[in-house]
Amino acid sequence: MTLQRVYLVAGELSGDILGAGLMRELRARHPTVEFRGMGGPRMEAQGLESRFPLETLSVMGLVEVLKHLPELLRVRRTLREEALAWQPDIMIGIDAPDFNIGLEKQLREAGLKTAHYVSPSVWAWRQGRVKKIAKAVDLMLTLLPFEADFYHRHQVPVSFVGHPLADELPLENDRDGARQALGLAPDTPVLALLPGSRGNEIRFMGATFLDAVTLLCLRHPSLQVVIPAATAQRHAELSQLLAKYPALAQQITLLEGQAREAMVASDAVLLTSGTAALEAMLCHRGMLVAYKMAPATHWLAKRLVKTQWISLPNLIAQESVVPELIQHAATPEAIAEQIGQLFSDAEMRHALEARFAAMHANLQRSASERAAQAITALVAGEPLEATADGA
Template sequence: MTVRVYLVAGELSGDILGAGLMRALKARFADVEFRGIGGPRMIAEGMVSRYPLEMLSVMGLVEVIKHLPELIRVRRDLRRDALAWRPDIMLGIDAPDFNLGLERQLREGGITTAHYVSPSVWAWRQGRVKGIARSVDAMLTFLPFEAEFYRRHRVPVAFVGHPLADELPLVNDREAVRKDLGLASDALILAVLPGSRANEIRFLGSTFLEAAERLCHRIPRLHVVLPAATAQRFTELERLLVEYPVLRKRMTLLDGLSREAMVASDVVLLASGTAALEAMLCHRSMLVAYKMAPATHWLAKRLVKTDWISLPNLIARESLVPELIQEAANAAAISERLEAIFNDAKGRQVLERRFAWMHETLQRGASARAAEAVEALIEGRELPQSVAPEIADAS
């Protein structure tokens, strides 16, 4: 019997996740068909894509409002298409603002639905979980604390592990990567990642570079590695570096290669976001600092319901890495905290072992586990329970 799976991905990261899930589903079902919206990777796996992936890649309030009539038309067409095709299951991959509404409509039409990649409902606007419960038969989460949140709210959930943890090795070779990047093996190396977005460079770029230059005066062996996320970020950072001549002599500006920079480093300075998770999965000590527009920060303080902003701390449920936010994220404070981390070699070693253990708890074969949950939903069975080991001190 042919199994029909309707998938809707909203951006390139969703295309990567969707392609991995499709491969895992083809390994479970002898005959499976895929339809919906996907990118080049999903199409290569056999997806019949109704629209280009870019159709849903709309960022920012103004852009969403501008494209809202078209997005409504696309969702209405997908609803008609899915109800006519009658898939065994529909999965929205990320893009919650678009997908949760579609999932709810299809579920009301008698189709089993699931959502792959939890929105940050545990952090802000927690009341959204009631709408999620009406939209999906199950939520598939990357992180264990997300699964705990849904269980508390009685939403069926499967913790599948994180694909990035599957991608990154449990053992990495710092010395080999330093050699590849032309970095001295005996240097103390700071990787600086101010972010991939223009606004992050605007709010954090100069602060991070000034902090690194201050640190150069304090630590003679320090070498700074600065990976630029895009060609545009490379140009912006080159322009900023003119103001920091001491730092410029003690640093390497890279075109991309952020992961290599983190592996080569002793300590990472970064903006909050996925980069903090990646640094954790590279098993490196870090300092997380973040600034935003004053009005955005004022609103965030009133809406966000969490004690931490960085994923390593959220996963561990404790303050493993320092976080400096808004006014506290100034060059003097950042350089002082970084100096303390560099001076505590034993503390860095303990944290690297802890991060390796946390990495192992998240490295669970996410695509295969997601496919296992999908199969259970299609067959009307209970979701497989995959509870992570307690993320305790592994030192």
């Protein structure tokens, strides 16, 4: 069976990357396929007709979502109506579970096949959501093996496809080459600082990170700091913030994108949680995860989240490989202390790099290809076991 129409909805940069890889592999199998829905520049480059800008769904935190709820409901209603009018072979929601799973449920009830790419953290909190997911999707595509195990236990059709970033990033990388490409000195400590892809993350963490950098520069006068801005808007916000730190002007390089190059060039990475932590792991770099959120959001999260960790490297390893500083613990002093240890202890850095390289190898599975294979089988009505591997 040849796919003719695929409707996709992604809501942030990581989803745009995943969606673009999936679209590329689907087109390789179905050259005439059309794509509509919502996504970012990478998905648009693969042929997506996007109805709304990517950042429409990029609202961080439980409390913040409530403020934007009327607009989010309007967007979901518009997407539902357009999908039903277009009648695609399948609708695929990519991440953004609170938005997409509701949309998937509505479309599935209306007779469309649906899939969800990237499992929400049902294994960590609100496990009752798996019942809604079972009603919303014909297939769940997971990036990590422990997620697939969870869905198997709850009898939800699932395919563990691996993580596209693990396929994309090489098992060996060139730190010296990355430094040369970014114009960094070869023999001085380098910190990659990734404050997040959302505006609220800059607002909550930006000043804290730069205060920590100020302390680190006192201990390491030759420190070089590279800050990759995720978008043009984040670049503008970071430029305004950096203007308040003139003493750091000679030691900080603000980049437009190039997060991967910055991490490969670094000795250590300072970041908020999310996909960036996984990418740092796949670049085999020691890191510190520090995160703050609105007080009300943090209060709710403490009572709802059951998992011991928030960063993907720790969740994959099921142990504390990466230090995490959350909310009040994420002070400039504590951050500077943890990063300073990474700079000072070469043996620790090398051990972490070797551990992350091994974890990287275990996640390489040609994820986009496997996802496209599973979607094709689902639409064709073939048994999931013929293409999926949930082990």
